[in-house]
Amino acid sequence: MSITLNVNGAEHQVDTTPDTPLLWVIRDYLEMTGTKFGCGMAMCGACTVHMDGQPIRSCSTPVQLAAGKKITTIEGVSSSAASPVSRAVQQAWDDGQVVQCGYCQSGQIMSAIALLEKNPKPTDADIDSAMSGNICRCNTYQRIRGAIKEASKQLV
Amino acid sequence: MRWINNETRAELARSFQEIDGLASPQESRRHFLKVIGGIGAGLTLAVSSPGTLAKMLPTGVTAAEGEAFAPNAFVRIGTDNRVAVVIKHVEMGQGTYTGLATLVAEELDADWEQIDAVGAPADGKRYNNLYWGPMQGTGGSSAIANSYQQMRIAGATAKAMLVAAAAQRWNLPTAEISVNKGVLSHAGSGRKATFGELAELAATLPVPDEKSIRLKEPEEFTYIGTSMPRKDVGKTDGTAIYTQDVWLEGMLTAVVAHPPRFGTKVKSFDAKEAKASNRVVDVIQIPTGIAVVAKDYWSAKVARDKLNIEWDESRAMDKSTDQIMAEYREISKKRGGVAHDHGSVGDALDSAKTVIEATYEFPYLAHAAMEPMNCVALVNKDSCEIWNGEQFQSIDQMNIGKLLGLPVEKVKLNMLFAGGSFGRRANPVSDYLVEAVHIAKAKMGTPIKLVWSREDDMQAGYFRPAYVHRVRGGLDAEGNIVGWEQHIVGQSILTGTPFGQGIKNGVDHSSVEGASTLPYAIPNLRVEVTSTEEQVPVLWWRSVGHTHTAYSTETFIDELAVKAGQDPVDLRMKLLADHPRWQGVLKLAADKAGWGKALPKGWGRGVAVHESFNSYVAQVAEVSVADDGKFKVERVVCAVDCGVPINPDVIRAQMEGGIGFGLAPALVSAITLKDGKVVESNFHNYQVLRINQMPEVEVHIVPSAAPPTGVGEPGVPPIAPAVANALAAVTGKRYYSLPIKV
Structure with missing residues (x-):
């Protein structure tokens, strides 16, 4: 069936089955590869995108649920039109030299942006609760925590 | 390696x-x-x-x-x-x-x-x-x-x-x-x-x-020794390209239905239902299973679930982990091949005032890199091109060349960023690359992206082997360690690989490294190994033998120190008198951690020091233990001597990451087998460290003019024993199997 998706402010028509996960529509149909496949069952967070501003695991979200919603991916938060929070988070990630292999980091950054958009001054417990769904096998967690706090400082 | x-x-x-x-x-x-x-x-x-x-x-x-x-x-x-x-x-x-x-x-x-x-x-x-x-x-x-x-x-x-x-x-x-x-x-x-x-x-x-x-x-030097920003850029805006992201004209995606147990082959299969989708292009039998080739991943995956496959399980593995560990415990009581022997350990233990004995157990572990294994392959009549997080170029060229009957220079490899590896992508049989090439060979001229699901990745084997260590140590009347005997039992990683040179007189050095090279001045020391055979494919896993030898040796020396009434740092310093670089990191970590200073109630401090790959690392862990036995690793102070520090911030990052990586098997990770099947399939039942479990890590680098050595692996080995020793300081108990249960 044909589904209309709004991704990063642009409308896309895709012809797919309604239960196809949003992740694979973004990657294989729209050819946007910044959003990663890690587990396929919402256990690792590598596929995190925003749906109407909320962080969701696109690997476990049927595409039909995304129709009519505003989807934002890592490409969307990296554009010149990105929000101050997005810019602060990515800057803090770069300044803090957070990344190692980098494969999980699109998802980490999307979760961190969603957290700071809602809660500009998160506590350690807030960070744990917002970020514990995002696995990093390089274990860059200490720097992720530090970068979120640094971005928060820049924003408040 | x-x-x-x-x-x-x-x-x-x-x-x-x-x-x-x-x-x-x-x-x-x-x-x-x-x-x-x-x-x-x-x-x-x-x-x-x-x-x-x-x-x-x-x-x-x-x-x-x-x-x-x-x-x-x-x-x-x-x-x-x-x-x-x-x-x-x-x-x-x-x-x-x-x-x-x-x-x-x-x-x-x-x-x-x-x-x-x-x-x-x-x-x-x-x-x-x-x-x-x-x-x-x-x-x-x-x-x-x-x-x-x-x-x-x-x-x-x-x-x-x-x-x-x-x-x-x-x-x-x-x-x-x-x-x-x-x-x-x-x-x-x-x-x-x-x-x-x-x-x-x-x-x-x-x-x-x-x-x-x-x-x-x-x-x-102006750059060496300075924390210059990283050059692997594009990783915070989604533009970095991993194998998963390669997109070529006409490319198709393949997924493979793998056998449910090691040693199983396809007997017959029916792909009628799987082929019903107009996005499925082909279904192909290959040596490792049945490949579904489709226009996208999801269509291929859905079609794979519709395959009817009859497996030939006549030679399938049917053992369970419990059985394997029971067998290993029995073997550990007998003599093994001698990896190291000095003095006369039998006499020393016979005449010791106190003899302590411990049997350690370590499960299989999966690498579980964030990017599940995948590979893009294009096979033409007289050439082959690969896109991969390429870690083992020459071996991969050789294996693929053999398969296709091509000289190695006709196997072109494009090395992309790898979404983690931890040893997994350096595979002597090039397992997932060869699988991709088999499919691409059947679809000659069409680029094929082989994508493994997380389940494929986690259940494919090439695990860190399971091991049992039996250790006996003797103290004399003054509390001196007079003898140490250790027998390590488990699969050999190097057997059958191009690195077989590491096996001497039946001793796989990679099974005993870290134990056979124990640096402590102990007058009588014997380390033995028995290499077992299982149908489970095994592989090096970030820091290889040190993943288990550091645990047994550093918790056992700690147990002996406490038994002898000596401070664990003091005793180590004394026994490392001939090893200044070991002493250097140990002293630095202990000083920076405030070793000996008071901690809140329910908190404990533990230390471990270990050399691997010619780098020296000591870690002091602080843990807090709640009344219900739940515990948290609160803080880790790490000291590293890796010779001339090229980039201090990268060294710190590798120590931080190594500590988190080593904490996972200490706290939560294990692969188990039930009747030959791998039980764990994804991150819900193969747990790894998450941000709420990550301690605060502080890294100190020993200034050095010695030739630089690596930092990717050496941060891993000391953390699990440091944590176990810290727990022992609180609970008075010792922990002989991983993951630790308090």
Whole structure:
């Protein structure tokens, strides 16, 4: 069936089955590869995108649920039109030299942006609760925590 | 991975001789330009849209333009003043693109901003790991160590030629020309020129003899020892390209239905239902299962679920982990092959006042890199091209070449960023690459992206083997350790691999490293090993044998210290009197951690020190234990001596990451087998560390002028024993199996 998706402010028509996960529509149909496949069952967070501003695991979200919603991916938060929070988070990630292999980091950054958009001054417990769904096998967690706090400082 | 066998060595040497027998620098340079041209050229072949090429370069940057000045295999400078440093090792997060680029930039006196790191093409002759002979590949924390001189000489040679070019153009003696941050200048005349402006002229000059090249003294370093920002860029905006992201014209995606148990083969299959979708292109039987080839991943995956496959399970594995561990415990009570023996441990234990005995158990572990294994392969009639987070170039070329009947130079490998590896991508049988090539061979001319699901990745084996260690230690009346006997039981990783050279008299060094090399001054020490055989494929896992030997040795020495009424740090310091580098990290970590100072109630402190891959690491862990037994690792103070620290921030990052990686098996990770089936399938039941479990980590680096050694693995081994020792300090109990249950 044909589904209309709004991704990063642009409308896309895709012809797919309604239960196809949003992740694979973004990657294989729209050819946007910044959003990663890690587990396929919402256990690792590598596929995190925003749906109407909320962080969701696109690997476990049927595409039909995304129709009519505003989807934002890592490409969307990296554009010149990105929000101050997005810019602060990515800057803090770069300044803090957070990344190692980098494969999980699109998802980490999307979760961190969603957290700071809602809660500009998160506590350690807030960070744990917002970020514990995002696995990093390089274990860059200490720097992720530090970068979120640094971005928060820049924003408040 | 330091023990490549003679047969493979000879085969590789033959392979590379066939590629070229070039000797002179001039010829090498021409050859190099051709090869370098290939980095981009290969990628343009079938790229679907303009602009994608730049995106697909491993660093996401455009390479130096213009006719490059390429004095050697590692440096090229464009007329646009960009300096490309060609990196022979895979970037999998460990920071090698940054570290190796630093070595060149240092001796070249380049500006850090003008440096781009680009991945090398596969060429075991030119880009071999100098520790491995004629073989290109990454592992054993060897990238910096094997490249330290090579990359510096490459940078210094390029600089000498640029200086010579300036001297010629300005008609001045070379001695009067200085170089600073990418600019050559002459103080007397005020003349200045950039690298880019001199590149073409420099390219016409002779390459100086290596013996005439002077490398900097440590006090002259400006980049080495400084935390320069990383060069593996594009990882915070989604533009970095991993294998998963390769998109080629006409490419199809494949998933494979793998056997449910090791040792199983396909008996028959029915693909009628699977083929019903118009997005499914083909269903193919390959040696490792049934491949579904489709226009996208999801269609392929859904079709795979609809396959009806009858498996031939006549030779399937049917053992469970419990049975394996019970067998290993029995074996551990008998004698094994001797890996190390000095003094007379039998007599020492017989006459000891106190003998302590412990049996340790370690489960199988999966690497579980964030990017599930995947590979893009394109097979044509007389060539093959691969896109992969390529860690084992020469072995992969050889395995694929054999499969296709092609000479190795016809197997072209594009090295992309790897979304983690931890040893998994360095596979002696190139398992997932060969699987992709089998499919691509059946679909000749069509690029195939093989994608493994997380379940495929986790249940495919190539695990860190399960081990049992039996240890006995004796104390005399004064509390001195008089004897130590250890028997390690488990599968051999090196058997049947090109690294069989590491097996001597039946002893696989990788099973005992860290125990057979115990540094403590113990008068009677014997370490034995029994290599078992199981149908479970096994592989090195970040820090290899040290993953388990550090745990048994460092918790056992701690137990002996406490039993003898001695402080665990004091006793170690005493027994390490002949090992200053061990002592150095131990003392530094203990001092910085405030060893001996009071802690809140319910908190404990534990220490461990271990050498691996010629780097020395000590860690002090602080844990808090709640009344219900729940515990948290609160803080870790780490000291590392890895020789000359190239990039302190990357070293810190690797220690932080290594600590988190080693905490996972200490706290939560285990692969178990039930009737031959791998029980764990995804991150819900194979747990790994999450942010809420990550302690605060503090890293201190020992200043050193010794040759630099690796940091990718050495941060891992000490953390689990440090945590167990800290728990023991609170609970008074000892923990003999991982993950720890309090």
